[in-house]
């Protein structure tokens with residue numbers, strides 16, 4: 238009788254206790270032990286992200302984007318069925334992300350690691366991708382350093398410096414001279430703050446002061462008051478996508494920043510499409526920069542929006558994280574096709590390097606050397622379109638890369 242792999246390998250029962258050398262050993266043993274994956278098995282993609290907890294929007298959107306891709310293109314590539322194994326970090330939780338990645342590699346024998354809504358979780362999994370030689374497709378996590386942490390990482394989403402630099406340039410060239418920055422206090426926020434300061438200063442602008450708010454459940458009122466008291470011409474903000482934008486705009490309105498003549502400049506995370514209706518009229522006129530807007534006019538975006546509705550129903554609204562999930566699957570499908578369904582980590586990375594995708598956001602390229610995404614960054618304004626708020630694109634920075642790379 239065939240024994241289950243967990244019976245043959247007791248260490249699999251407590252994978253969370255494995256770390257570093259122990260994981261390497263487990264991996265080596267797993268490669269020798271008769272595989273539970275039969276040759277006719279499909280290709281497995283482990284989708285790791287926060288699907289519950291305070292950042293569940295990220296996981297939910299990513300998975301909805303993955304489903305939209307499968308709905309539109311079917312679930313086979315390179316002659317194999319593509320199977321997606323969803324794993325919830327409940328995060329932000331780098332420890333859980335790491336344990337889930339170990340289990341996916343050792344027990345579930347995935348061919349790809351994918352997902353990663355939050356930077357700290359992507360960073361925690363990077364060493365596992367390296368050790369296991371598994372391609373790791375980053376569908377959202379956007380701190381600049383992520384792709385430098387493993388040669389097996391390719392990113393299809395964006396980086397904070399990439400979307401922030403164009404905003405600093407645009408603001409300085411449109412009469413904004415004095416700015417206060419407000420960001421979430423972790424990697425992506427610090428990236429956004431640093432890049433805004435650097436580019437805005439290079440363009441002749443002046444930073445009055447900067448404040449960082451806690452990543453989880455920030456109470457914006459005291460921070461917004463501090464911004465108001467400094468009398469800037471504008472505030473530059475980055476907050477992770479999800480409900481924080483709503484709380485931010487509430488405080489912005491309650492403290493009367495617009496009445497005080499303070500403009501809002503932000504990365505598109507703050508006015509992301511899924512939450513846009515909930516932001517209300519306070520968001521009108523905010524200028525943001527980002528790589529994707531639901532309002533983007535292209536046949537690819539129309540196709541994406543139709544597939545998204547088909548796969549997820551009318552209740553769920555897409556945003557840029559969903560597009561990350563969708564394009565991540567496009568990259569995985571392209572690798573599977575090119576390699577005829579036999580996935581080897583190094584060969585997969587060679588296919589990913591330099592890959593172009595016609596994304597719903599416009600054309601994107603995975604840079605050959607950095608494995609990071611190069612794409613158009615759009616300047617948008619929150620306006621009413623057809624009775625609803627929309628991020629309306631009005632200027633663009635084509636083929637824009639992370640300025641540090």
Ligand code: PHB
Pocket residue numbers: 295354355356357377378379380425476477478506
């Ligand atoms: C990240 O943690 O990298 C992250 C999360 C949400 C965003 C952007 C970046 O909107």
